[in-house]
Amino acid sequence: MEDLIQTIAVYALPVLFAITLHEAAHAYAARYLGDSTAYMQGRMSLNPVRHIDPFGTIVIPILLYVGTSGSFLFGYAKPVPVEYGNLRKPKRDMAWVALAGPSANFLMAFLWMVFAIVLTVAGVSEEFFMRMARAGILTNLVMFAFNLFPIPPLDGGRVLTSLLPNRYAYRFAQIEPYGFFIVMGLVLLKILHFWMVPVMTAAHSLLQLIITPLKFFL
Secondary structure (H helix, E strand, O other), X not given: OHHHHHHHHHHHHHHHHHHHHHHHHHHHHHHHOOOOHHHHOOOOOOOHHHOOOHHHHHHHHHHHHHHOOOOOXXXXXXXXXXXXXXXXXXXXXXXXXXXXXXXXXXXXXXXXXXXXXXXXHOOOOOHHHHHHHHHHHHHHHHHHHHHOOOOOOOHHHHHHHHHOOHHHHXXXXXXXXXXXXXXXXXXXXXXXHHHHHHHHHHHHHHHHHHHHHHHHHO
């Protein structure tokens, strides 16, 4: 029980930031590209309460963590409403709106890396903050890779739908009602692992490359 409380304390802020900024980024991109639906519903906000789904964001992750002894963790936020027909160029802009979420997670992973470097340079010896920084990097890399998986309704699925010719895009989009169950099946069968690990590794390597000048400067 004590380990669970410590894990929740370490991951609470990173997870809240990861979810909030991911969903807010979708809303900002949609409004910029012509659709104000999310803005009108108050979802273009950095207030986590507006994005949290009590069941998907809190209950499910805790139950899975306890039930699997921490080996499997999954959760979700309330999806940002986007009326793609309102976008200036719906098929093209669908991809940009979708990519905004994972891009926000990539940026946050970078900022948590910066935070870890600052802690090291400042000589902060409190292990809790370093663990939080590592949790922030991991959480955002997981969200980045997971959401880019090319199955709708995940962001990667919407990007692929945008790139496909219209005839194939329409057929592919029909997978969406079953997409969640397909992805969960791939997770439970540990097949999604073959997507997650390479994408997370590549993203982490790119972040290390980007942050190298800062490390040298500090």
